[in-house]
Amino acid sequence: MGSNLGMHQYILETKHLIKDFNGFVAVNDVSLQVKKGSIHSLIGPNGAGKTTCFNLLTKFVAPTSGRILFQGTDITHEKPSQVAHRGMTRSFQISAVFPQLTVLENVRIGLQRATGLSFHFWRSDKTLDALNPKAISLLDQVGLADFAQEYTASLPYGRKRALEIATTLAMDPLMMLLDEPTQGMGHEDVERITALIKKVSAGRTVLMVEHNMNVVASIADTITVLARGTILAEGTYAEVSRNEAVMQAYMGTAAGTTEKAQQ
Incomplete structure (x- = not known):
């Protein structure tokens, strides 16, 4: 007991x-x-x-x-x-490692991993767009919804760390x-x-x-x-x-x- x-x-x-x-x-x-x-x-x-x-x-x-x-x-x-x-997920494991992608696309990659579609970049936009509402919701949680279409490389440092938390949350740990x-x-x-x-x-x-x-x-x-x-x-x-x-x-x-x- x-x-x-x-x-x-x-x-x-x-x-x-x-x-x-x-x-x-x-x-x-x-x-x-x-x-x-x-x-x-x-x-x-x-x-x-x-x-x-x-x-x-x-x-x-x-x-x-x-x-x-x-x-x-x-x-x-x-x-x-x-x-x-x-x-059990460590933040840097799925951090924003794609500076050339937008903030939204980075979170979407985290969601792809969670749904088993990991890194299938060749999938149709329609398939990936289905993840957008969830991705926007996660960005909203971390205060980044207004930055969704920004390129990750251009984000200030503190916002990049917030994005790391969003991509970690995408795995629903x-x-x-x-x-x-x-x-x-x-x-x-x-x-x-x-x-x-x-x-x-x-x-x-x-x-x-x-x-x-x-x-x-x-x-x-x-x-x-x-x-x-x-x-x-x-x-x-x-x-x-x-x-x-x-x-x-x-x-x-x-x-x-x-x-x-x-x-």
Whole structure:
């Protein structure tokens, strides 16, 4: 009975995950539990193992040892495509990689993947046009409906990141993995993308790596702090920001961390 409860409560679990790169242990005994329907943030200083964790979860890197469970199923040895098919999608996997296409066409490619028409560019316009209403609806969700016919290359940086989220949503994932979604953005774009993540998280789970502590503080339900490949602390922002070990890992107070993240 306890097992069924765990499967229901946690959409993603890792058990004693270790990744050793020829003697360098990037991830060391990490056991994560991500609650279904939550926004869960991985934070930590540079070199803490956050990106390696993401690569392990999405199967771009194989673990040295440990297990990964998604919806109670062991996915430790599955391929990236299998994991994506199960409903765990990382934003860059289907990001706007076609700058010469319009914003609408990029989202349509995401929808093609979801319907099994992946990259069938030779299909008739009529077939592809049938995807337009859904594509426009997704663009509307991320505030890009007015940019539908713009070429992706001409979009400002923050809007390109919003398009990545739209193409990810086109796959209708149960769980979205966002790798530093606000990196390199100005204040206005950060606020827009933060609000967007909060909005699209309704009905799904979000796991994100994020350096900006203001973003983490405003939308994350649970925060896992990594340092040197191990979990240093976990809890709400209020809990982890008061943690002495966390403050030392960032070489300053929680306030200092915020300032550092914004620089």
